[in-house]
Amino acid sequence: MKNKRFTAFLIVALTALALWSLWPTYQEYSYNKQLSRFSSSEDSLAFVQEHRESLDNARAKSLKLGLDLKGGMYLVLEVDLIDLLDQRAWNKDEQFRDILATVKERASDSGARIIDLLAGEFSRQGIRLSRYFYDVRDTDEEVIAKLRDEAEEALSRAREIIRNRVDQYGVAEPQIQVQGARRIIVALPGVSDQERIRKLLRGTAKLEFKLVRDREAMLAGLERINAALEEDVESGSEAGEDTVDVLANPLFEHMTVMENGRVYVPQYSRDYLLSLFQRDDIARLLPKDTEFRMSARTIEGQDGTQFHDLYLLKKTPELTGNVITEAKATFGASAMQPEVTMKMNAEGTSKWARITGANIGRQIAIVLDGAVYSAPVVESKIPGGSSVINGIESLEEAQDLEIVLKAGALPAPVRIIEERTVGPSLGSDYIRSGLLSAGWGLFIVAVFMIFYYRKAGISADLALVLNILFVLSVLAGFGAALTLPGIAGLVLTIGMAVDANVLIFERIREEIGQKKNLRTAVETGYSKAFSAIIDSQITTLGAGFLLYVYGIGPIQGFAVTLMIGTAASLFTALVVTKEIFDLLISKNLLTERSFG
């Protein structure tokens, strides 16, 4: 009897716990309902201020809705570990670049670890990794271990930096997590300005201060490249490049050289030229340690074409962004242009003073992610460690620059490889149709159970309602989000959760059919159905578990509700209905006829 009392206590306690965990959800719902009743915004503002604390509390603990129900952006970012490898390698040659290209190609259609692919490619070609990485005396295993550490470190640092950027941008309840060896999942509920988010996440925020080489060197370099391309065209080795096929001046066709030595590149030629300048045979034609870069901003030509400024820069930066301690978006004093002012740490300050002092009268380019923002002429030595980025289009862009500069530079570039956007109105459609399905599903099953099993059916329905309550409360309690597939899982659970009860009731009917007395029939029914229930529920749980492990995003939501629902049905169908029957039998309220 003592045991019985414990079971009853357990049921009551668990139900109370479930209700308690769902209480904030109800609270938030009723607050929102009250809020929508106010006609003026002052009233609702006053109401929010009055109930701020409990409102915030309710929001924090209420049942979360997934991105698909709430609207927002889901992105998968890939950290470009190939770029990281490229940064880390010494004395790179043609062979190294070939290997990297192979690795890149193979990585593009598989989720394998980059380092493993690299190691595989090296051992296939019979070269030691230490020829390019770390110390020549390192064994391959040591190099692989070090590279792997470095890749992991890069990934977790990238996640931190992205988290900083998102936090500073201000998104409520963002989810940022590492997936696998090179991916970061970013879920941003409720964001609307997708393009801004994309830019914010994608930029490496690598800030560099580079010396601008003189115009003569740039023009001489361009002449050499032009001549080389002409030769290519004549010898026909450039068959693939149809853009430069028949032109007399294959390079200068893509740019305008002004009298004063400035070079402008039309926007449509930008990508072609950038990839051309990347080529090894072209880069060799430039003076040592120099590279071409273009301005971030364009200026409009007479016919409306947008032009970028072309610069020849010293490749090795004088100073990099890691000395930046502070960044602030403001409007400049002259012309009210948006700009970002920066402060440097002590080391940066002294270096900056030395660099500016040594280069008075020359241009220093401020380069962010490979694009030149401005290239002011140094007028005097700057002792205070301050610098300014101008040449920014809008205040919004300046604010985003501030965010990325504060958050720090990513260790390697990231690419967006998957992006899913759900508008808010679709979300509310989903909620409506999801609730409708769940309601109808529950109604149909409940009515059927009563129709088919009479009084016993009522107890199964009670168990079913309790089951749904448990699923929702576990979701709310653990902060897991309810998604549309999650609702589908819940509806499916409604159908399957009665299975255990059907098994038991059919068994009890059989036992009653063999003229056993009611109490014995119920006891045997439960005990004989037990093994079938366990076996069948465990297989369902197993399928749910596999879905959770291998599925991503939305599918996991389905798996979670299915698993919780199945596990909860073990308790509700076995323990709760048994308790109800025991109670009814002891009160003589249950007869053989109660099982239909």
Next chain:
Amino acid sequence: MQLFSKTDIDFISYRKIAYGISLVLVIAGVVSLLFRGLNYGIDFKGGTEVVLRFEQEIAVGDVRQVLRDAGVSGSIKSYGTERSILVQTDFEGDVNQLRTLVSNALNDRFSENPHELLRIDAVGPSIASDLKWAALKALLGAVIAILLYVGIRFEFRFAAASIVAIFHDVFIVLGIFSLLGGVFDVMPLDINQSIIAAFLTIAGYSINDTVVVYDRIRENIRSQKSGDYPKIFNTSLNQTLSRTIITSGTTFLTVLVLFIFAGPAIRGFSFAILIGIVVGTYSSIFIAAPVVLDWQLRSKKPIRLRGSS
């Protein structure tokens, strides 16, 4: 109320006919898979998907014409309602470019019928190939887990037969997806992530039904000790028939509700499960247990069951 009181259907003697029907269905499915193939969604082939909704009804043909003229390639069809359009393209560039391209073209042409971009999904090729692997691993993992679990709880022959039943179910549903893929506008039956979830659910559901039958067979073998296996199997199938039909029925009804009410996003998913429930229920009666029986009759080894009852 009782729908199936004390049935005495001779399932076992019908099994050869059932094998024949199943074989025809599976072969038809496989042939269709080989020649028609499947409609892969962007989850598995990469690409971009845009769902638009107009304020009023609109002819898909007009939208298709306008977007084609604007340079949007790929398929453009209606999505669920008369007002919604689904654009699927292998557009690989900036999602924002596509968004402005689509919006501008449609705003120019249909200024009196404004539209809203409900959803944009873009999946890169490497994600798509990873998903394929994950899906295969999940299905393989399910098969191994079931072999192990049923093997331990019952016997190897039972486990193998349940895998046969699962493949039977999955291939028939895949075959139907291949045959009907793209036939109905309201239900394109693309293979995407949620369909994989549906297949695992079908596998889980099929084994669930099968295990209940096995459980009864085990119990009856223990209590009767006669060794008249065909009779034991048939009695067990009859004894569990009521439960099998009722559970399948309630699950079928709820999934039917999902299919009708839950909108186009999970229509393919619920369709897969609807078919899966029917086929899975059939296979747990006519395939799984009969295969164990035939195997037993051929090998003549007595069934020695593990596990408790």
